[in-house]
Amino acid sequence: MKELRLMKGNEALAEAAIRAGADAYFGYPITPQSEVIEYLMAARTEDRTGMIVLQAESEIAAINMVYGAAGCGKRAFTSSSSPGISLKQEGISYIAGAELPCVIVNVVRGGPGLGTIQPSQSDYFQSVKGGGHGDYKLIVLAPATVQESVDYMKLAFELAFKYRNPVMIQSDGIIGQMMEKVELFEQMPRLEPDYEWATTGKKPGKPSTIVTSLQLESEEQEKVNHRLQAKYREVEKNEVRYEQFHCEDAEYLFTAFGSSARITRKAMEMAREKGIKVGLLRPQTLYPFPSKAFYDLADQLKGILCVEMNAGQMIEDVRLSVNGKTRVEHFGRFGGVIPNPDEILKAFEQKIIGG
């Protein structure tokens, strides 16, 4: 039976992980996401489902514990916030290179450096364009509500195992900290699969299993890269997710992801009340990016305003998507400042309508 609860974003996400049948969580406290590990510890997951929860000595150790558990075919995840996610990048690159499935949650706060503990979206580049070394991609899910935090946790594990690829849930300090009504899905069983790629002990008569991202021969490493790229093309084909509001008759478009999409939606409604035909396109997957949706809409548009809590990151993908067919401008507040609908509307009128 489905269950309704009023929950904080970080806690809902933790509860969703337990219910999604997660086998292990490894993490290190950092504001504004410490509720994830606190909730998991308080939930006595070992008694409830057998799920392991461990507070590691660092974010680096935590992501490498995820590597070890994921290498055994288990559903492992970690969570952190921006400075901690930077520390995890080495491990994330190794996980991508070794093609292991796992989930990484980034409850983004403002940077650079130690920055601020307030909400931000300034890790878009890090999540979508790489972050660690080498040609790899994370599947990046961007929830805009506590409910989506719950739903994406389940989806993230599904996608991670479907593609044997790390999946990042890019939340932020707003979604992580606010409380909303959520519908929780039923407890799913923890699985006992025996993947041929997982190190679970050598099978008699079969070669041993090796989890590695190392290929000393260039030609072999190129083959690995080709395989990864082929996988990413599949992901781009199958996993694009986005939401559109009032796009049918739109002459203008707002675009925003995560919590800034919620605020921008209000700005869109205010513009509509003024009789301006403007829609909103909200990418739910930041990678794969809904490029085609933007490209297809571009012909009917006089301009797009990309609203982000950063200095302009997703706008690069929007511009690449529309390929010059329409003008794309950016409006952002950053460093932990949250924009309000009035200033978004004002920026829209100045930069797009009046621009």
Added chain:
Amino acid sequence: MAENLIKPENLVYKKSGIMTDRVLHYCPGCGHGTAHRILAEVIEELGIQNETIGVAPVGCSVLAYYYFDVDMQEAAHGRAPAVATGIKRVMPEKYVFTYQGDGDLAAIGTAETIHACNRGENILIVFVNNGIYGMTGGQMAPTTLIGMKSSTSPFGRDIKTMGSPIKMTELVAQLPGTYYVTRQAVHKPANVRKAKKALKKALEYQKLNKGTCFVEIVSNCPSNWKMTPVQSNEWMEENMFPYYPLGDIKLPQDENKK
């Protein structure tokens, strides 16, 4: 003539079945080959090939997974104890070991080593200490001896600017989480037998779930010490052993009482 000798009844030594047929990439005279062999023999003798998951480091033994015929994971530099923690926590019934060099374990992976030991992870950590970075070509290691020359301490290790060699094994022995801590060598038959016994005990202890077992093997690096294998072993005895004395450092408490 030789063909007549190759008969099962004449066999006095056989490569462990846990060692694959792959040609070792280690330099002639290096201790890694022997350390690999005795660990493989122990796994074979305990009959735990299918129950063992190993973690390879970054360093000379980065390709250890090619040589041990058990399931293995390759960790990032220094992270093997964290990777092993992840494995052991989700597969508690398996035997989990890491095999690490001094750069991996005692420099970049110091935090992972200490905290895995401090949590008392039920894993075996094999620490091969030859006082130098072998794979990258002879740079100073955290365990490089005072005055010892390397490519990044060309005039010898100077305490004032480079600090003293770190004794990781003594350090982890102080942590309540470690159960059995010992320092061994593999340069002579008697040492090989002792080291093998230590590895065997360490893996047997893993069943008890009493904490981390830590086996250091002080070893040589003929290539980067720029010596012949024989010279390097003599140099090791004269210089390494006084600073890194061989023997048990921490025995299981019940054994101590005996």
